[in-house]
Amino acid sequence: xxxxxxxxxxxxxxxxxxxxxxxxxxxxxxxxxxxxxxxxxxxxxxxxxxxxxxxxxxxxxxxxxxxxxxxxxxxxxxxxxxxxxxxxxxxxxxxxxxxxxxxxxxxxxxxxxxxxxxxxxxxxxxxxxxxxxxxxxxxxxxxxxxxxxxxxxxxxxxxxxxxxxxxxxxxxxxxxxxxxxxxxxxxxxxxxxxxxxxxxxxxxxxxxxxxxxxxxxxxxxxxxxxxxxxxxxxxxxxxxxxxxxxxxxxxxxxxxxxxxxxxxxxxxxxxxxxxxxxxxxxxxxxxxxxxxxxxxxxxxxxxxxxxxxxxxxxxxxxxxxxxxxxxxxxxxxxxxxxxxxxxxxxxxxxxxxxxxxxxxxxxxxxxxxxxxxxxxxxxxxxxxxxxxxxxxxxxxxxxxxxxxxxxxxxxxxxxxxxxxxxxxxxxxxxxxxxxxxxxxxxxxxxxxxxxxxxxxxxxxxxxxxxxxxxxxxxxxxxxxxxxxxxxxxxxxxxxxxxxxxxxxxxxxxxxxxxxxxxxxxxx
Amino acid sequence: xxxxxxxxxxxxxxxxxxxxxxxxxxxxxxxxxxxxxxxxxxxxxxxxxxxxxxxxxxxxxxxxxxxxxxxxxxxxxxxxxxxxxxxxxxxxxxxxxxxxxxxxxxxxxxxxxxxxxxxxxxxxxxxxxxxxxxxxxxxxxxxxxxxxxxxxxxxxxxxxxxxxxxxxxxxxxxxxxxxxxxxxxxxxxxxxxxxxxxxxxxxxxxxxxxxxxxxxxxxxxxxxxxxxxxxxxxxxxxxxxxxxxxxxxxxxxxxxxxxxxxxxxxxxxxxxxxxxxxxxxxxxxxxxxxxxxxxxxxxxxxxxxxxxxxxxxxxxxxxxxx
Numbered sequence: 001x002x003x004x005x006x007x008x009x010x011x012x013x014x015x016x017x018x019x020x021x022x023x024x025x026x027x028x029x030x031x032x033x034x035x036x037x038x039x040x041x042x043x044x045x046x047x048x049x050x051x052x053x054x055x056x057x058x059x060x061x062x063x064x065x066x067x068x069x070x071x072x073x074x075x076x077x078x079x080x081x082x083x084x085x086x087x088x089x090x091x092x093x094x095x096x097x098x099x100x101x102x103x104x105x106x107x108x109x110x111x112x113x114x115x116x117x118x119x120x121x122x123x124x125x126x127x128x129x130x131x132x133x134x135x136x137x138x139x140x141x142x143x144x145x146x147x148x149x150x151x152x153x154x155x156x157x158x159x160x161x162x163x164x165x166x167x168x169x170x171x172x173x174x175x176x177x178x179x180x181x182x183x184x185x186x187x188x189x190x191x192x193x194x195x196x197x198x199x200x201x202x203x204x205x206x207x208x209x210x211x212x213x214x215x216x217x218x219x220x221x222x223x224x225x226x227x228x229x230x231x232x233x234x235x236x237x238x239x240x241x242x243x244x245x246x247x248x249x250x251x252x253x254x255x256x257x258x259x260x261x262x263x264x265x266x267x268x269x270x271x272x273x274x275x276x277x278x279x280x281x282x283x284x285x286x287x288x289x290x291x292x293x294x295x296x297x298x299x300x301x302x303x304x305x306x307x308x309x310x311x312x313x314x315x316x317x318x319x320x321x322x323x324x325x326x327x328x329x330x331x332x333x334x335x336x337x338x339x340x341x342x343x344x345x346x347x348x349x350x351x352x353x354x355x356x357x358x359x360x361x362x363x364x365x366x367x368x369x370x371x372x373x374x375x376x377x378x379x380x381x382x383x384x385x386x387x388x389x390x391x392x393x394x395x396x397x398x399x400x401x402x403x404x405x406x407x408x409x410x411x412x413x414x415x416x417x418x419x420x421x422x423x424x425x426x427x428x429x430x431x432x433x434x435x436x437x438x439x440x441x442x443x444x445x446x447x448x449x450x451x452x453x454x455x456x457x458x459x460x461x462x463x464x465x466x467x468x469x470x471x472x473x474x475x476x477x478x479x480x481x482x483x484x485x486x487x488x489x490x491x492x493x494x495x496x497x498x499x500x501x502x503x504x505x506x507x508x509x510x511x512x513x514x515x516x517x518x519x520x521x522x523x
Numbered sequence: 524x525x526x527x528x529x530x531x532x533x534x535x536x537x538x539x540x541x542x543x544x545x546x547x548x549x550x551x552x553x554x555x556x557x558x559x560x561x562x563x564x565x566x567x568x569x570x571x572x573x574x575x576x577x578x579x580x581x582x583x584x585x586x587x588x589x590x591x592x593x594x595x596x597x598x599x600x601x602x603x604x605x606x607x608x609x610x611x612x613x614x615x616x617x618x619x620x621x622x623x624x625x626x627x628x629x630x631x632x633x634x635x636x637x638x639x640x641x642x643x644x645x646x647x648x649x650x651x652x653x654x655x656x657x658x659x660x661x662x663x664x665x666x667x668x669x670x671x672x673x674x675x676x677x678x679x680x681x682x683x684x685x686x687x688x689x690x691x692x693x694x695x696x697x698x699x700x701x702x703x704x705x706x707x708x709x710x711x712x713x714x715x716x717x718x719x720x721x722x723x724x725x726x727x728x729x730x731x732x733x734x735x736x737x738x739x740x741x742x743x744x745x746x747x748x749x750x751x752x753x754x755x756x757x758x759x760x761x762x763x764x765x766x767x768x769x770x771x772x773x774x775x776x777x778x779x780x781x782x783x784x785x786x787x788x789x790x791x792x793x794x795x796x797x798x799x800x801x802x803x804x805x806x807x808x809x810x811x812x813x814x815x816x817x818x819x820x821x822x823x824x825x826x827x828x829x830x831x832x833x834x835x836x837x838x839x840x841x842x843x844x845x
Contacts, residue, residue: 036739042590045804046800046804048605049605049606050606050607050608055607056839057562077736107772133570133574134566134575135560135562135566136566137570138567138570153699174585193607194608197606197607197608212796213606213613213616213796214617214794214796214800214801214804215683215684215685215794215796216684238683238684238794239683239794239796240683240794241791241795241800241803242667242792244670245670245682245683245793245794248670248671248674248675248682249682249683251675252674252675277631290680330663340555347707353706371594372807373807377813378544400806401806401807401809402807403556403559403807403808403809403810404556404809406556406559407559408554409568440570441568442567442569444566444568493549506559
């Protein structure tokens, strides 16, 4: 038995040394560019839902949807503010009452099945969004009619004015144009939902050529694309379920780029690397703190505001989120309201929480939640829980699976006292899209149903006309409830091989993904 | 034999009923709203309520369970909340990858277990040392260590995927059709995850087999066989191994069942598109139709595996009656 123990000890040592030694990314040379025209973009985890533009409502598969389909408009690429830009519509007019939107359509656009793009496609696409009843069906729920009498002009009439409608269309989750013929051919009994799990009927620069759910997705360049074409004739999106394995593949050169998938703790490694480029790109995303008024701890607005003031964001943000985030000074996303009129008046003041803690019974407990699998939120929750201990509050940081987080709204008392959201954001750049989802009880991400009907009313009124003053008023009222803190503005972090060009130019503030058609190879 | 198979079929049905009932009770009592995962984060409460109704999630538990059972008898295990596909289609796509991984891992486990038990040379000690180190490490650590060593540093083996576009039995298909390039790529991809999966079972099988062999080697009939002048190989093959293999086979069968249940971590880290990976992604999304589907498959595999092992044991050792 003795030789066996010695062998085991020696082997353990050898394996440990082998695993720990070798070149680190910052020490090695840059990887060479591919010569076979293949771009490889690593995904962390499977895309989770079918890449159907009217179904897909998550993040890491957006790259597939946004490169195979196009909307009428999009957000301007490579810009850190919200600006609507043309895509399949070259120009548009909006009526004064925000009810009639007239789109002048781009000539010479063909879908992947060869069908020409006309106003009929606009009508069919908006109708399918409504019929399929996916998570983002609300974007077309207000459409009354689409006039297609001129094939090159689509006139969309809404049931009532909606100043956010262009943002709905520009949203990465917004309605995308689909081939009417392709839809008719593959409609089946489910509006082509089955067909679109493995195919596409879009007009984007790439078509979906292979789907291996959980393993790999493959896009092939569309020869008939109307716009810019990249040197990449094929894009592979392999799925990695572990961020370490994804990093190793990137370091080895098997992956060309990673978009918004690595933890912030790796930021320094790549920012200082001579072998890779690291990009921090603007988004509408934020880290958020939500407090639960249904629990015993945060029943009053005073208690909630005291807790929010006790968060030393100037220290926590660099410590946990690094350069990827900056202190949020507005109630909406950065730049959503012109001139930052939606100022967030929460400043660091630990005394208020100390005063509140002194009024609590001995042994008071607090649960600080975070979404399982979000290391940034976990770290924030853990640090804040430790800080609460100094006030004699027994605070616990606890992870919750996504499905459980979304169930709290049905019974908020089941939720934690506070929830740290590492990264969340609206579907688009209109203030209504922020205020509605985070503050309105029916919005979807008001986790603890902390609601003020007057805020909902203001938002509903403001969206009819786009009245920014009313949006600001709604935000200020909601902020006074102390249920919510815009913790930090987050950026999209892209790590790319040195040879990859056009990364910033292929990214826009709404879509946390790259337009592969705008990428290139250095030299 | 017919009586044995009938009893086992009855047991299989009972096991599957209990397992599916457990999943339904779990679903009823678990916090979480799968419809939010199904529709997306920003879906409005109205859309969520409509979808809950269409998925019958507001029906009483007993009614839903009865509906599930009657549909399952028709081959319909429901629709995955996450992939939006029928669970049977998902299982059909993912199960072959798991079967091939487990079969290869099982062959590795048998081989390494035999080496662990029988090889009495320096090489045997070396293999036992490696296996003991591997078996004591948590699977995720072993998997990551394997990727770092064999993929990142040595570049001998790929880190993720199956090495082909075939959703089905990739290795079997390439073997049958003579697609040697695909077979080579497939084997290259399966080696590392299969080895990680095989290490702990190999030690379990090897330990049992080794103990059994040592006991048999000291038995009277072995001494008699040697006294008759039989060669050591003949003694071992005819009189030792056959009498000792029963416990090893029993352990191997048990381990095969465990391997199916234990693929979750290995498939996650190696991005192996099998039912383990499917299950791991379904759990956070509270995708209960998918979870129940995988549970049914794993339960059935466990019962069938044990039945087959019992039959093999009876064939190997005539003293065992079924």
